[in-house]
Amino acid sequence: MSTNTQLLRFITAGSVDDGKSTLIGRLLYDSKSIFEDQYSAISKSSEKRGQSSVDLSLLTDGLQAEREQGITIDVAYRYFATPKRKFIIGDTPGHEQYTRNMVTAASTANLAIILVDARRGVLTQTRRHSYLASLLGVPHVVLAVNKMDMVDYSKQRFEEIIGEYKRFAAQLDLPDVHCVPLSALNGDNVVEKSDAMDWYIGPTLLELLESIEVDRDVNTADFRFPVQWVCRPQTDEYHDFRGFAGRIEAGEVSVGDKVTVLPSGRTSRVKQIYTYDGGLQTAFAPQSVMLTLEDEIDISRGDMFIKANAHLPKVQKEFEANLCWLSETPLDMNRKYLVKHTACMVKSLFARLDYGVDVNTLEKHAADKLNMNDIARVGIRVQQPLVFDSYDNDRATGSFIVIDEASNNTVAAGMII
Amino acid sequence: MRLMENVDLRKHGFTHLDALESESIHIMREVAAECKNPALLFSGGKDSIVMLRLAEKAFRPAKFPFPLVHIDTEHNFPEVIECRDKLALDLGERLIVRSLEDSIRRGSIVIRDESKPRNPYQSVTLLETIAEFGFDACMGGARRDEEKARAKERIFSFRDEFGQWDPKNQRPELWDLYNTRVHPGENIRVFPISNWTEMDIWQYIERENLHIPSIYFAHEREIVRRNGQLVPVSHLVKPKEGEVVERLMVRFRTVGDMTCTAPVASTACCVREIVEETAATRITERGATRLDDQTSDVSMELRKKEGYF
Numbered sequence: 001m002s003t004n005t006q007l008l009r010f011i012t013a014g015s016v017d018d019g020k021s022t023l024i025g026r027l028l029y030d031s032k033s034i035f036e037d038q039y040s041a042i043s044k045s046s047e048k049r050g051q052s053s054v055d056l057s058l059l060t061d062g063l064q065a066e067r068e069q070g071i072t073i074d075v076a077y078r079y080f081a082t083p084k085r086k087f088i089i090g091d092t093p094g095h096e097q098y099t100r101n102m103v104t105a106a107s108t109a110n111l112a113i114i115l116v117d118a119r120r121g122v123l124t125q126t127r128r129h130s131y132l133a134s135l136l137g138v139p140h141v142v143l144a145v146n147k148m149d150m151v152d153y154s155k156q157r158f159e160e161i162i163g164e165y166k167r168f169a170a171q172l173d174l175p176d177v178h179c180v181p182l183s184a185l186n187g188d189n190v191v192e193k194s195d196a197m198d199w200y201i202g203p204t205l206l207e208l209l210e211s212i213e214v215d216r217d218v219n220t221a222d223f224r225f226p227v228q229w230v231c232r233p234q235t236d237e238y239h240d241f242r243g244f245a246g247r248i249e250a251g252e253v254s255v256g257d258k259v260t261v262l263p264s265g266r267t268s269r270v271k272q273i274y275t276y277d278g279g280l281q282t283a284f285a286p287q288s289v290m291l292t293l294e295d296e297i298d299i300s301r302g303d304m305f306i307k308a309n310a311h312l313p314k315v316q317k318e319f320e321a322n323l324c325w326l327s328e329t330p331l332d333m334n335r336k337y338l339v340k341h342t343a344c345m346v347k348s349l350f351a352r353l354d355y356g357v358d359v360n361t362l363e364k365h366a367a368d369k370l371n372m373n374d375i376a377r378v379g380i381r382v383q384q385p386l387v388f389d390s391y392d393n394d395r396a397t398g399s400f401i402v403i404d405e406a407s408n409n410t411v412a413a414g415m416i417i
Numbered sequence: 418m419r420l421m422e423n424v425d426l427r428k429h430g431f432t433h434l435d436a437l438e439s440e441s442i443h444i445m446r447e448v449a450a451e452c453k454n455p456a457l458l459f460s461g462g463k464d465s466i467v468m469l470r471l472a473e474k475a476f477r478p479a480k481f482p483f484p485l486v487h488i489d490t491e492h493n494f495p496e497v498i499e500c501r502d503k504l505a506l507d508l509g510e511r512l513i514v515r516s517l518e519d520s521i522r523r524g525s526i527v528i529r530d531e532s533k534p535r536n537p538y539q540s541v542t543l544l545e546t547i548a549e550f551g552f553d554a555c556m557g558g559a560r561r562d563e564e565k566a567r568a569k570e571r572i573f574s575f576r577d578e579f580g581q582w583d584p585k586n587q588r589p590e591l592w593d594l595y596n597t598r599v600h601p602g603e604n605i606r607v608f609p610i611s612n613w614t615e616m617d618i619w620q621y622i623e624r625e626n627l628h629i630p631s632i633y634f635a636h637e638r639e640i641v642r643r644n645g646q647l648v649p650v651s652h653l654v655k656p657k658e659g660e661v662v663e664r665l666m667v668r669f670r671t672v673g674d675m676t677c678t679a680p681v682a683s684t685a686c687c688v689r690e691i692v693e694e695t696a697a698t699r700i701t702e703r704g705a706t707r708l709d710d711q712t713s714d715v716s717m718e719l720r721k722k723e724g725y726f
Contacts, residue, residue, distance in 0.1 A: 007433040037700050074587065076568045077561045079614045086433040088612055100589055107591040228446045233479040241478060247443045247593075276474040287435075288442035288475070301450050326589045340594050343450065401594045408598040410588045 005081065008214055011090040011105040011138070013129035014115030019146045023115065023184035024078065024091060030191035031206060033080035075105045084210040099359060099373035100326040102129065103413055106136035107399070110214045113142045113205070118151045118181070122164045128359045130165075134172040135322060135375070135415065137395050139217045141169075142178045142208055149183040153196040171362065173392075176212075180205050218285045219394045223251030223259075224313070225305035226342035226387075226397070231290055243274050243290035244299060246343070249396035251310065252284035253291070259305045261297060262387040263315045267308070268293040302344035304387040304397075313389045313397060318351070320417040322391075323370070323378045327404065327411035331370035337411070341386050341400035348402070352379035370412075380414070391415035434621055437613055438471065443593060444572060444609040445475040445556065449482040451597040452554035452605075458543075459485040459512070461493070461501030462672045463629050464558030467610060467618055469504060470625050484511040486555070488543045490535040491516055492653060492674040500630040515546040532653055534677035544580045553599055556607045562614040563702060572611045578602040615670070615702045619695050623688040633691070635668045635683045646679040670702050 014020040028034045078089040090105030092098065106112060112133040116126050133141055143165050151157045162179040169177055180189055181200055188194030191206045203211065231243035253259070257270045273280040274290040283289045291305065306313060325331055331350065339348040354377040356367030367376050391398030402412035448455050457472060459465045472481050485505055489498075505512035517535055520526040520542045528538070547555065561568045571587050573595045588596055599605055610618075622629060639650040641660040647667060648654060653676050656662050667680035668691070681700075685691045 005433050006430070007436040035698070035700050074569050074584065076565075077612070078568060079562045079612070081433075081614070081616065086614075086617070104589045104591050108593075228443070229450045231476065231479045235478070238478045243478075245446055245475070247439060274478075276477050286439050287431075288439040288446070338598075340596065343447075345451075395592065399592045399594065401591055401596065403596055403598060408596070408600060410590075410596045413589070413591045 005083070005085050006214065007086050007088065008111065008209060008212070009088045009090065009109050010111040010113060010209065011092055011102070011109045012113045012115065013092060013102055013133070014113075014125075014144075014146075018115040018117050019184045020091075020115050023113075023144065023146060023182075023190065024089060026184045026187055026190045027206065028078070028080055030187055031080055031082055075101050082206070082210060087209065099128070099132065099375075100324065102132050103136060103324045103326070106133055106138050107395075107413065109136075109138050110217055111140040111142065111209070111212060112138045113144050115144045115146050116161060116165075118145050118147045118154075118157055118161065121161045122168060124360045126165070127168060127362070130169060130172060130174065131359055131362060134174050135324075137173075137391060137415070139214070140176045140178070140212050141174050142180060142205065144205060145179065145181045146184050148181045148188060148194075148197065149186055153181075153183075153188075153194070155197075155199040158200075178202075178208055178212075180208065219250035220285070221251055222310040222313075222389075222394070223253050223257075223305070223307040224249040224285075224389070224394060224397050225253065225259075225291065226344075227299060227301055227303045227305070228343050229301060230299065241292065242296070243292055244305070245288075245290045247288045248283055248285040249342070250285050250394050251307070252282055253305075253307070254282040255279075257307060259291075259293070260308045261299055262304045262306060262313065263385050264298070264303070266297045268295040268297055270294075302342065304342065306387075311389075311393070313387050315385050315387050317383070317385050318379065318381050319386070319388065320354075320377065320379050321400070321414040322357075322417065323376050323402075323412050323414045325370040325372055325374045325376070325412050327409055328372050329404070329407070329409075329411065330372075331412070336405065338403040338405050339380065339382055339386075339400050339414075340403060341388060342397060344384070344386060345403075346386065347383040349381045350378055351381045354378060377417075378414075388416050390417055434617065434624060437610075437617055438474065438621070440593075440612065441471045441609040442475040444595070444607065445472055447595050447597065448554050448556060448607050448609075449476065451595075454550070454552050455483040455554040455556065455607075456486045456513075456550065456552045457481070457483055458555050458557040459487055459501065459505070460558075460672075461487070461497040461504070461630060462558070463618055463622060463633060464560065464610060466500075466504065466627055466629055467613075467621055467625075468556065468558045469508065470621075470627055471609060473508070481508075481510050483556075484513050486513045486515070486546060486550075486552075488539050488546060489514055489516045490539060490674050491518055492535050492676055494630070494632055494669075494672055494675055494678075496630040496632045497672045500628070504628070513546070513550070515542055515549075517542050520545060532655075532676060534674045536674050536677065540580060547580070547604055552604060554597065554605045554607055556609060558610055559608045560613050560615070560618075561608075561611045567611075570608070570611075572608055573597060574606045574608065575599070576604055576606060580604075582606075616692070616695050619688065619692045623692055629688075630672060632669045632672060632680075635666050635686050637664055638667050638680065639663070640665050640667065640680070647682065648679055649675065651675050 012020050076091045080087050092101045092105045114129045145161050158181040182189040189204045225248050226246050227244045228246040231245050233241055255270050260267045271294045272292045273283045333350050336347050339346050353367050355364045356376045389397045398416045400414045401410050404411045526538045526541050571590045639662050640647040641656045668683040669680045685694050
């Protein structure tokens with residue numbers, strides 16, 4: 001098994017009826033990522049349930065409560081690898097009330113597989129899933145038209161569906177959309193090319209997953225380095241060492257580069273890029289490194305290093321954002337919340353609730369409250385200035401979570417405009 | 418500081434191991450920066466050995482900003498304990514060991530059968546240790562690919578004051594923005610290698626040339642065959658009537674409680690050969706090696722709800 005493989009994170013969105021669990025099961029099974037003991041466990045369960053063939057959807061059923069109720073209650077992460085790539089699947093349920101789960105899984109995904117049933121075509125939930133994928137900035141979307149066996153593997157039906165989907169997707173910010181006709185149940189075009197659909201000359205689903213270019217998903221131009229932790233060993237050997245530890249969220253940095261530290265605006269040059277494995281001349285996103293500077297300036301967690309010659313982030317105490325409310329307790333405009341953004345935790349106030357968005361129709365409507373799964377445009381004021389980019393420019397420096405100070409729960413996810 | 422010449426990772430490709438490593442370092446640094454009194458749970462097994470290397474990468478040249486903690490069942494393989502002590506010493510880090518025997522003496526654990534696995538009792542001593550030191554965050558080397566219940570657990574997994582995990586009421590976890598806040602008495606378990614698989618662990622051990630306990634490599638051992646598995650004979654596990662003791666070349670894929678950890682037949686005597694065997698194996702790590710998880714489809718979920726790691 002090669003160690004020279006890339007990592008791709010993807011999510012699957014669709015309901016149980018669309019055959020989502022079967023698709024994941026098929027992907028794992030046909031790529032030989034299922035182990036014998038797992039297979040024998042689900043074949044026993046299938047038999048117990050009186051099913052004539054092994055039900056691959058049982059592979060993704062996890063918790064006791066889910067088995068009892070026959071539902072998926074949360075995001076589950078699954079792993080498989082091919083010689084080309086290692087994959088992390090964020091498996092999310094398709095029920096209406098679980099927008100928050102899809103938002104959660106989509107936040108770290110490079111790609112979203114959106115499933116439709118070939119018989120039913122583009123549905124409300126297809127629109128909802130696509131809207132959420134675009135809202136969360138998932139760079140690649142694959143529309144998987146499943147159950148092609150139920151429509152006689154009809155090319156015409158496939159083209160109708162993708163025509164309708166593409167008209168809809170044009171309203172959204174989905175830069176890269178692919179469509180694959182398949183049958184998860186029979187394995188057509190999942191891993192193996194389908195004999196029944198010789199009219200389809202494109203890649204199978206797995207071929208797509210293995211080949212979609214993900215290197216350019218990260219902003220490579222504008223260096224962003226939020227300081228996570230300051231390393232001061234205070235030993236004889238490292239008496240004056242002050243290393244600023246963090247992960248490069250965008251761009252790259254080299255020894256000797258002039259950097260500006262925000263929000264203070266002080267500047268210095270990079271003296272060393274320290275790593276456990278030795279010094280680097282250049283480091284780039286998403287490496288975790290430690291930087292030391294030529295000059296001694298006051299820097300602490302939450303400060304951000306940038307390079308002055310690039311596109312500059314904003315340093316402000318107010319911003320606008322798209323917000324997804326995740327908590328059962330509704331938003332209270334009179335309360336203060338905590339906002340966690342990069343390595344900063346600040347007190348915040350919701351200054352305005354501009355409008356809500358209906359995730360099914362994409363229509364804007366006046367909103368005076370926010371309940372779980374609601375999406376809205378808001379204005380937020382924070383106690384300390386934050387250093388941020390728009391989410392469109394940089395997912396890492398444009399995203400934040402909202403924490404309820406009383407319960408300590410994560411109550412909302414935000415994307416800065 | 419050593420300077421690596423002409424290192425440009427892009428030329429070699431930023432691999433999945435690089436991506437996983439960077440993510441884990443980021444998680445550990447979040448713990449160090451935001452938690453008041455964290456600890457790193459360390460058993461001497463392969464996953465926790467990987468955790469130590471990641472901690473070195475996250476915090477050197479400084480000391481770790483937390484102690485290492487081992488909850489010792491005293492059912493461990495001696496080779497593992499030896500490795501645990503050697504690693505802690507070599508790293509110059511503080512190691513706290515708390516034993517189930519302490520809890521047994523206190524009466525908080527009552528053992529009914531000495532030959533049975535002690536894993537179910539580990540949560541008691543763990544919770545007592547968390548209370549003794551007032552830890553607000555415990556990092557552990559659990560992985561999501563190990564078990565179905567783990568697949569649904571967050572990287573920062575919130576526990577109430579009884580150490581309990583409520584799978585239906587987990588905090589949403591978005592981007593890399595982790596919510597580390599707890600009320601006094603509560604704590605979080607943090608799993609920095611959540612996204613690693615068994616294969617990733619072995620590839621990383623190979624890449625980093627990590628020292629691991631000898632029983633991970635093929636060696637000759639006395640075993641009996643029980644329910645389709647190889648059970649190692651020891652002072653805790655005696656052959657039952659009718660069982661034939663065999664000497665076989667085996668290695669361990671996991672190294673837990675001696676009474677419930679089964680080895681697999683193997684000839685792999687270096688990490689490269691283990692990587693090759695892992696690529697070819699058709700049985701999951703726990704399926705092959707953990708007698709205790711086979712009792713029920715949901716035994717891990719139940720243990721986790723009770724405060725198990």
